[in-house]
Amino acid sequence: MGKLTVKEAEELRDKGILSNKAVVEMQKSGLVGTRRRGVRKYMKTADGKWVCPQLYFQGLNNSDYSKRMVEFREKFNELLNEYTTERSTSSNK
Amino acid sequence: MKNLENTTVSKNDSARLPIVPGTYPAHVTEFAQMEYNDSIVFNLTYTIAPEAKQLEINKMFLENGELVKSTDAEGKDVMINAGYMAKKPFKRGGVWLTPSPGEGEGWKNKKYQQHCESMGIVFDANEDGETILGEIEENDVIGRPVLVKLGQEEYTKDGQTKQAWKVFSVYPWNEGKRLSADEVKEDVPF
Numbered sequence: 001m002g003k004l005t006v007k008e009a010e011e012l013r014d015k016g017i018l019s020n021k022a023v024v025e026m027q028k029s030g031l032v033g034t035r036r037r038g039v040r041k042y043m044k045t046a047d048g049k050w051v052c053p054q055l056y057f058q059g060l061n062n063s064d065y066s067k068r069m070v071e072f073r074e075k076f077n078e079l080l081n082e083y084t085t086e087r088s089t090s091s092n093k
Numbered sequence: 094m095k096n097l098e099n100t101t102v103s104k105n106d107s108a109r110l111p112i113v114p115g116t117y118p119a120h121v122t123e124f125a126q127m128e129y130n131d132s133i134v135f136n137l138t139y140t141i142a143p144e145a146k147q148l149e150i151n152k153m154f155l156e157n158g159e160l161v162k163s164t165d166a167e168g169k170d171v172m173i174n175a176g177y178m179a180k181k182p183f184k185r186g187g188v189w190l191t192p193s194p195g196e197g198e199g200w201k202n203k204k205y206q207q208h209c210e211s212m213g214i215v216f217d218a219n220e221d222g223e224t225i226l227g228e229i230e231e232n233d234v235i236g237r238p239v240l241v242k243l244g245q246e247e248y249t250k251d252g253q254t255k256q257a258w259k260v261f262s263v264y265p266w267n268e269g270k271r272l273s274a275d276e277v278k279e280d281v282p283f
Contacts, residue, residue, distance in 0.1 A: 002242065002262050008116050012240070015147045017118050022267050031211075031264055 004032045041084035053080060110177050111160060112243070112258055113150045117178060118142040118266055119241045121212065122277050124231040132201075133228065134187040139241045139260055140277075141183075142269065146176030158256075160245075183243060185260035190228060202226055211263045212237045213271075236277050238269025 004012075009032040012018040018026075026032040042050045055076045057069065065073070123138035152163040152171040163171040188208045191201040206216070206224060212234055217225045242262040248255055 004116060004240075004242070004262075004264060011148070012116065015149070017144060017147060017240070017266070017268065019268055022265070025267075026264065 003030065006033050006035065008032075039086055041080045041086060043084045053084065110173070111153055111155050112178070112181065113153050113160070113175070114244045115148075115150055115175075116240055116242045116264070117148070117175065118144045118269055119183075119239055120269070120272050120277065121234045121237045121239065122182060124234055132189050132191045134189055135205075135229065136184065136187050137234065138182050138184050139239065139263070141178045141181050141241075142238065143176075143179045144269070145178045146174055148175040149173065150175045150178075183241065183258055183260050185241075185263065190226070192228070208263055211265050212239055213265060213267070232274070235274050236272035238266040238271055240264040240266045 004026070009018065009023045009026065013020060013023050023032060027034055040052055042052050045051055055073060119139040119141050121137050122140040125136045127134050127136075149172045152173040153160045154163055155161070165171055188205055189201070190205045191198070194201050206226060209216070209226075209229060214229065214233060214237075216227060219225055240263070241260045242264070243258060244261045245256045246259045246261075248257065
């Protein structure tokens with residue numbers, strides 16, 4: 001079963017369909033995601049194709065982020081903002 | 094013919110507002126079951142609840158069979174009240190229960206367990222903490238409140254690609270009120 005996104009769950013809460021408590025419980029039981037989907041950022045390869053840099057911690061499984069990992073992610077996001085651009089589609093045209 | 098200059102129809106004006114994908118409050122309104130090999134397949138129908146009027150959704154229209162978002166003069170999405178979605182019934186793919194599964198095949202009933210628990214059904218547990226499943230019956234599920242995620246499924250028939258609306262996921266709606274069997278019958282739109 002797919003998860004509800006954070007945005008979907010928050011909309012249902014804001015419109016009075018779900019309580020805050022219900023959203024938290026659904027997050028704990030894995031029915032609602034816990035992270036927001038960011039806007040995709042792109043940069044170009046040497047031959048002009050658009051690519052999307054990703055940060056991935058291999059082996060994380062269900063472990064929590066450490067302070068160092070959060071710091072690393074924040075610096076990665078700063079670099080993303082500096083080097084990339086937003087695009088409306090993900091095609092390589 | 095007289096021209097009616099102030100009476101226009103744009104492509105945004107569908108004859109009827111189309112179904113819009115999203116997550117809506119609903120109630121279980123129909124129950125059917127059949128046996129297949131050693132399993133039982135449950136087919137439930139969910140009807141969008143009147144509380145859908147609390148939601149705002151994108152106004153959409155159909156263009157060449159495709160759903161397209163309506164936008165205003167500045168290109169911003171037009172949002173409308175989702176109340177018109179209320180009372181529309183939708184089905185989900187069958188939910189399978191395999192009674193007495195073989196050794197190591199308990200996974201076959203995982204989706205059944207999740208689905209029942211999303212409807213608020215509580216199963217007992219044994220001393221080892223394992224869930225003891227039960228076979229749901231009509232009066233266990235009719236009128237139960239849930240949240241349903243609606244989407245379109247593509248399929249091919251007679252060489253043509255067609256689309257059907259379907260419930261893809263069911264989530265708990267703890268704040269929803271369960272309807273009695275009589276209330277469910279009253280709500281049937283035909």
